[in-house]
Amino acid sequence: MIEIPKTYDPKEAERDHYARWEERGYFAPEINQDKNAPVFTIVIPPPNVTGSLHMGHALQHTMMDVLTRHKRMSGFRALWLPGMDHAGISTQLMVTRQLKKEGLSRHDLGREKFVERVWQWKQEYGGQILNQIRREGASVDWSRFAFTMDEDLSRAVRESFVRLYEDGMIYRGNRIVNWCPNDQTVLSDLEVLREPQKGKLYYICYRFKEGDGGITVATTRPETMLGDTAVAVNPNDERYQSLVGKTLILPIVNREIPVVADDFVESEFGTGAVKVTPAHDPNDYEIGQRHNLEQVQVIDKHAKMTEAAGADFAGLDRYKARELVLEKLEELGSLEKVVDYENAISKCERCKTVLEPLISTQWFCRMDQLRDLALAKLRDDRKPKFVPDVPYEKVYADWLENLRDWTISRQLWWGHQIPAWYTKDGELIVARSREEAEKKAGTNELTQHEDVLDTWFSSALWPFSTLGWPDETEDLKTFYPTSVLITARDIIFLWVSRMVMTGLKFIAKEPFADVYVTGTVLDKHGQRMSKTKMNGVDPLEVFDKYGVDATRLMLSSIGSTDTRWNEKQVESYRNFANKIWNAARFCLMNAEGAESIADPFGGDRNDLPLHDRWILTRLNKTARDVNAQLEEYDFHAAVQTLYHFFWDDFCDWYIELSKATMTAENDSPERSTARARMISILEQSLRLLHPFMPYLTEELWQKLPVNHSALLHQAYEGVEPTVMLAAFPQADAALIDERAESEMQAVIDLISRVRNIRAEMNIKPGDRIQLMIAARTEMQSVFTASADQIARLTRAAGVSIDGTVQMPKAAARAVLSGGAEVAVPLEGLIDFAQERGRLSKEKEKMQKEAEKLAAQLGNADFVNRAPAEKVAELRARVADIDQRTAALDQMLEALS
RNA sequence: GCCCGCUUGGCUCAGUGGUAGAGCACUCGCUUCACACGCGAGGGGUCAGAAGUUCGAAUCUUCUAGCGGGCACCA
Numbered sequence: 001m002i003e004i005p006k007t008y009d010p011k012e013a014e015r016d017h018y019a020r021w022e023e024r025g026y027f028a029p030e031i032n033q034d035k036n037a038p039v040f041t042i043v044i045p046p047p048n049v050t051g052s053l054h055m056g057h058a059l060q061h062t063m064m065d066v067l068t069r070h071k072r073m074s075g076f077r078a079l080w081l082p083g084m085d086h087a088g089i090s091t092q093l094m095v096t097r098q099l100k101k102e103g104l105s106r107h108d109l110g111r112e113k114f115v116e117r118v119w120q121w122k123q124e125y126g127g128q129i130l131n132q133i134r135r136e137g138a139s140v141d142w143s144r145f146a147f148t149m150d151e152d153l154s155r156a157v158r159e160s161f162v163r164l165y166e167d168g169m170i171y172r173g174n175r176i177v178n179w180c181p182n183d184q185t186v187l188s189d190l191e192v193l194r195e196p197q198k199g200k201l202y203y204i205c206y207r208f209k210e211g212d213g214g215i216t217v218a219t220t221r222p223e224t225m226l227g228d229t230a231v232a233v234n235p236n237d238e239r240y241q242s243l244v245g246k247t248l249i250l251p252i253v254n255r256e257i258p259v260v261a262d263d264f265v266e267s268e269f270g271t272g273a274v275k276v277t278p279a280h281d282p283n284d285y286e287i288g289q290r291h292n293l294e295q296v297q298v299i300d301k302h303a304k305m306t307e308a309a310g311a312d313f314a315g316l317d318r319y320k321a322r323e324l325v326l327e328k329l330e331e332l333g334s335l336e337k338v339v340d341y342e343n344a345i346s347k348c349e350r351c352k353t354v355l356e357p358l359i360s361t362q363w364f365c366r367m368d369q370l371r372d373l374a375l376a377k378l379r380d381d382r383k384p385k386f387v388p389d390v391p392y393e394k395v396y397a398d399w400l401e402n403l404r405d406w407t408i409s410r411q412l413w414w415g416h417q418i419p420a421w422y423t424k425d426g427e428l429i430v431a432r433s434r435e436e437a438e439k440k441a442g443t444n445e446l447t448q449h450e451d452v453l454d455t456w457f458s459s460a461l462w463p464f465s466t467l468g469w470p471d472e473t474e475d476l477k478t479f480y481p482t483s484v485l486i487t488a489r490d491i492i493f494l495w496v497s498r499m500v501m502t503g504l505k506f507i508a509k510e511p512f513a514d515v516y517v518t519g520t521v522l523d524k525h526g527q528r529m530s531k532t533k534m535n536g537v538d539p540l541e542v543f544d545k546y547g548v549d550a551t552r553l554m555l556s557s558i559g560s561t562d563t564r565w566n567e568k569q570v571e572s573y574r575n576f577a578n579k580i581w582n583a584a585r586f587c588l589m590n591a592e593g594a595e596s597i598a599d600p601f602g603g604d605r606n607d608l609p610l611h612d613r614w615i616l617t618r619l620n621k622t623a624r625d626v627n628a629q630l631e632e633y634d635f636h637a638a639v640q641t642l643y644h645f646f647w648d649d650f651c652d653w654y655i656e657l658s659k660a661t662m663t664a665e666n667d668s669p670e671r672s673t674a675r676a677r678m679i680s681i682l683e684q685s686l687r688l689l690h691p692f693m694p695y696l697t698e699e700l701w702q703k704l705p706v707n708h709s710a711l712l713h714q715a716y717e718g719v720e721p722t723v724m725l726a727a728f729p730q731a732d733a734a735l736i737d738e739r740a741e742s743e744m745q746a747v748i749d750l751i752s753r754v755r756n757i758r759a760e761m762n763i764k765p766g767d768r769i770q771l772m773i774a775a776r777t778e779m780q781s782v783f784t785a786s787a788d789q790i791a792r793l794t795r796a797a798g799v800s801i802d803g804t805v806q807m808p809k810a811a812a813r814a815v816l817s818g819g820a821e822v823a824v825p826l827e828g829l830i831d832f833a834q835e836r837g838r839l840s841k842e843k844e845k846m847q848k849e850a851e852k853l854a855a856q857l858g859n860a861d862f863v864n865r866a867p868a869e870k871v872a873e874l875r876a877r878v879a880d881i882d883q884r885t886a887a888l889d890q891m892l893e894a895l896s
Numbered sequence: 897g898c899c900c901g902c903u904u905g906g907c908u909c910a911g912u913g914g915u916a917g918a919g920c921a922c923u924c925g926c927u928u929c930a931c932a933c934g935c936g937a938g939g940g941g942u943c944a945g946a947a948g949u950u951c952g953a954a955u956c957u958u959c960u961a962g963c964g965g966g967c968a969c970c971a
Binding site: 006007008194201217218219220221232264265266268269270273274275276277281282283284286343390391394395398399402489490520522524526527528557558559561562563564565566568569571572573574575576577578579581582583584585586587588589590636637640643644651652655659663752755756758759760762764765766795849852853856859860861862863864865866867870873874877 | 899900901902907908909910911914915918919920921924925926928929930931933934935936937938950951952963964965966967968969970971
């Protein structure tokens with residue numbers, strides 16, 4: 001007898017399996033020996049080299065792993081490709097901070113040394129998340145691990161840059177961009193965080209150069225007035241029409257600025273007149289372009305005032321300058337009023353610094369043609385297919401429609417340096433390498449452009465750069481396009497859409513067939529988890545407390561809807577894990593003799609006892625459903641199906657029904673067979689559960705006394721056995737027996753009704769009862785065959801079954817569906833009034849139901865228009881209820 | 897401002913044009929030889945509100961309210 005601990009200890013199971021799986025190469029698609037096997041590919045959304053595991057990762061990784069393990073067990077050549085991105089800004093920030101502690105700036109080191117230092121940092125501190133991914137049980141192929149700064153992927157970046165440049169889709173331009181004064185780099189529109197902020201709206205009067213009066217403008221940023229070069233009004237605004245073309249004197253600065261008319265201005269807002277600062281506001285920049293206005297830069301890259309702002313202001317921080325401007329305006333009597341005002345300000349997504357719009361020269365990627373490729377793919381092939389399609393397909397399409405050019409350069413040192421070189425004469429040469437540039441330029445006196453590319457530029461190539469592109473590798477041919485991308489919704493624009501565009505551009509095939517968008521794990525108040533709010537739940541702590549498998553089940557059940565974090569739910573899955581453990585424990589304690597049975601369910605299936613035919617039916621329906629549910633990414637349903645099958649069908653009923661035979665004291669062929677059957681069902685259940693609960697299932701599967709090798713999927717023949725390469729159960733239609741299911745249901749109902757009587761009549765658990773069952777002929781044989789099991793599960797000393805038995809008066813009785821009746825004689829124990837009450841209550845329920853049905857069937861419209869089979873179904877129900885009511889009436893009469 | 901999603905028992909969530917489901921919580925009874933992270937038996941919801949389509953609506957349509965999210969150039 002094999003004895004295992006009473007309680008499942010996840011830590012024990014999580015200790016060794018992963019390392020063994022990894023060492024033996026189980027995660028690599030090469031383990032599959034079937035050359036014709038279908039292929040399944042997922043690339044991981046590369047986590048950030050500076051990051052550590054959060055709940056969103058755990059959620060996505062769980063789903064990716066479930067799909068990958070399911071496909072792998074189903075014989076697919078399955079590849080889940082891991083990796084990491086270099087996170088230009090965040091990483092540079094980390095290392096800069098580290099240097100600061102040493103009293104150094106990156107400029108002290110110089111670019112080369114600084115980049116070396118970053119690699120060193122990465123070596124030491126980067127990629128913590130990789131071990132956390134191992135902890136999750138993620139079956140990623142580490143041999144294909146990719147990092148965006150690796151030479152292969154860097155080459156892909158250069159290649160794509162050059163091709164886009166040569167196709168005229170990358171250009172340099174001087175325009176107003178989002179500048180982060182803290183990170184000292186430009187950002188793309190998508191990296192800008194818009195946050196509402198309580199501020200003030202300042203009303204400032206600009207006086208006319210000639211004559212009295214002036215125009216009052218309203219602004220939230222008075223310090224920018226130092227760079228004003230016009231005041232704009234709406235051309236249709238009657239209040240100002242006559243003033244267009246007049247000249248104003250800018251207070252403090254005393255610059256002469258014109259009044260211009262521009263459609264952008266909303267007459268209703270503020271005073272209907274807008275101060276125009278072309279160098280420090282995107283809208284004003286546009287107005288400036290239209291009216292040919294001067295651009296006066298009064299704020300620099302460090303968000304400090306420039307010389308152009310005037311001697312009093314030069315060098316001041318922008319907020320200090322604001323105070324001083326207001327002070328001076330007050331003195332001049334130009335500040336008319338100040339009102340509280342809430343507006344949205346732009347912040348840096350990474351460091352939360354308020355951005356400064358600045359005019360600068362940057363590299364841009366034109367999006368029109370790329371966008372059209374993606375839109376055409378969506379329109380013609382409906383690719384990628386979003387799951388759920390509502391609302392993501394629309395959001396994706398809308399965004400593409402309104403796409404603006406992408407700022408791809410960054411003023412950083414950590415990242416892919418733009419493959420562009422300047423000659424001494426200032427000529428710009430774009431090439432794949434310095435050598436190629438030198439050849440093109442005819443000189444080796446070249447200086448490489450300083451900027452690097454946006455990290456997302458390399459991420460956009462991820463599904464194919466990781467497979468070897470631009471080379472036509474075997475991997476690329478085999479695994480591209482990938483099968484599905486699993487991601488959170490907040491990077492659909494930033495990442496998903498860009499991968500689609502580059503995939504279509506460079507390979508002419510969409511990078512993934514489907515995009516599954518996960519829900520978001522919220523905190524218990526329904527708020528997004530975030531570092532700043534400190535409301536995040538650490539998945540590693542949850543793993544420690546409840547086990548990885550339980551956490552994975554909980555996360556799987558979230559699916560694609562947002563869900564509040566609910567620790568109780570993880571606890572219930574922890575309990576489920578323990579239930580599985582104990583079912584196995586019971587099997588192992590009663591395993592002796594089982595190994596002698598080669599084919600536990602062999603022979604004519606019709607000869608099997610009812611409960612065996614029933615569990616085979618349930619098992620095969622479960623396999624059928626789970627396969628279908630995973631096929632359509634319905635993780636929640638799959639978890640529910642498995643939970644219900646294992647706990648309710650297998651544990652609560654099958655094991656209990658088999659117990660008598662299985663735990664018989666003496667060895668016998670029957671006992672061995674019953675044991676082997678139970679073990680077989682358990683074994684198949686473990687395979688079904690494995691994608692969700694890799695550790696527990698492996699731990700138990702290895703312990704079962706079965707022929708492990710024979711259970712492997714044929715694609716993995718000869719491999720050291722592991723449940724992760726065992727065949728995922730497929731439904732066998734021949735084993736689905738609807739009749740067995742309904743007959744078993746009748747037995748279950750009978751047992752439940754008797755237990756209900758026991759509870760309601762307060763019969764002590766130890767007291768034995770007698771059962772008298774009356775049923776029509778077909779059911780008599782079913783109950784007779786199950787009589788021992790019925791007796792055991794109702795704690796009955798004896799069961800008698802007949803057509804119409806003479807029921808004793810002193811008995812608690814119940815009517816079953818199908819017209820069967822059961823009586824529990826309770827001589828001397830029964831309270832007739834109580835029993836009458838119980839039966840009356842039952843009858844009332846029946847009557848309510850009968851009335852509802854009668855009303856429906858009495859409706860001619862229903863009978864004529866509803867499908868005939870629906871009408872028949874209702875009539876059958878009425879017949880059943882009538883029969884049961886009549887029986888209840890008889891019982892009540894007998895009691896009176 | 898525009899667009900989208902959500903609103904189902906105390907809590908967290910499934911669900912579907914045709915008898916309202918689960919887990920947790922709750923009540924009662926159980927140290928029944930796998931499991932008290934358990935076993936058995938229960939109670940509890942007019943499916944946010946209103947109108948419409950339909951023989952029939954929690955499910956489809958429209959409107960309203962509350963909550964959440966995305967997008968947008970309002971100084």
